[in-house]
Amino acid sequence: MDTRQLRTFVAIAENGTFARAASVVNLTPSAVSQQIYALEQELDTKLFNRDSRPPSLNLQGLKMLETAKQILALVDETRGVLSGKQMTGTLNVGSVRTSTIGLLPRAIVALRQEFPELSVNLRVGMSSMLISDVNADRLDLAIVAEHAGVSRNLLWSPFIREPLMVIAPPGTPWMPAKELLEALPFVRFGSDVPLGALINNELARLGITVQDIAEIDTVPAIVECVAAGLGVSIVPDIAVRENGRDMLKLPFGEPQVFRKIGMIHRAGSPKAELFVTLHNKLAEMAGEFGVYREGGAAEGS
Known part of the structure; x- marks a missing residue:
């Protein structure tokens, strides 16, 4: 053949x-x-x-x-x-529904400006399914949070390392984050994903007891609820960086807790250099919290 x-x-x-x-x-x-x-x-x-x-x-x-x-x-x-010729073909990309997903369309547009013959297909889903699809070669890469379920034949490379912030409604008087979380109703991130576990584990480690008023599975909806005065919550910095709506914002954790979002793909892919280019465009758009890659290197799982 x-x-x-x-x-x-x-x-x-x-x-x-x-x-x-x-x-x-x-x-x-x-x-x-x-x-x-x-x-x-x-x-x-x-x-x-x-x-x-x-x-x-x-x-x-x-x-x-x-x-x-x-x-x-x-x-x-x-x-x-x-x-070294112009990149052609199709890049199949998956992404979790995360507050960083706003970076991805901008990075894809920038990638296609550099490689106009390249076609990109984007699909949003749950991290476990996306990881499975990368393993099965149904996706070239996926954007997921730091994840224990990444197998050894996949490479993981974070493009953003950003802090988590305690946010409170506009007009809330300043007080230490621990007091703020215990004094106001708590809008909980109620999704079975790494970010939810990260928040819950740090709350438990610090011995902070919160009074839940709502459990919501998307970060943008949480921000809307806090901005409307429903209560206090904890979200990634990117969710309130450009439009904080005069909400009170304080670092979360002692020391401050960071979460990572990154790219996974199969080792040895012929598209590796393309992955690096997309990764670094995402890092650039992440601003001060961006994590860049050189060559084809990536962290293992």
Whole structure:
């Protein structure tokens, strides 16, 4: 099996007939038939239903079509990386629903300005599913919080290390963070993700007893509730950096607690240099809390 056969096979699937495909790949119809015959012999399976006119892909052919497109995309991307030519192909990106997700579209736009031939697909989901999809090669990379579930064959590289802040409604008189958290109703981040565990563990370590008034699973909604005067809460700095709405903001933790958001991807990917570029654009947009990468290096899991 070689890439010429695969390109001919894909051309037939996309153009409907062997004859049309022949003009696309600059071969004679006879040469196209010979390539497909050789491919079927090597795979030891028929890829076309030849009882129909023109021949159509059978079930095995449909399965092979997806594989062929993946192989050809990988070959093209690898050639681009090795030759230093403009990056083409598709970058499949997943991201958790995090307060840093606002950085990602801006970073993708900046990446496509640098590589205009690059196509980017973005999907938002839960961290466990995204990690599974990276492992299974359904995603090239994923943006997730520091996570114990990252397997050893994946590389983890944080692009932001930011502090957690105690926030209170506008007009709240200043007092130490511990007193503030115990004096006002508490809007809890009620999501089973690393940020929730980080907050809860530090509250317990400091012996802070809070009085819950609400449990909410998104940081922006928590900020809205605090701004409206519902109570006090704890959020990442980025959630209130640009629009604090005159809320009282104090560092959380002793010493102050930081959380990391980063990128995971498979080791040895031919898109590694592209990952570094996207990572550093995210770090740049994270401002003073950005964490940059050099070369292809990344932290292990």
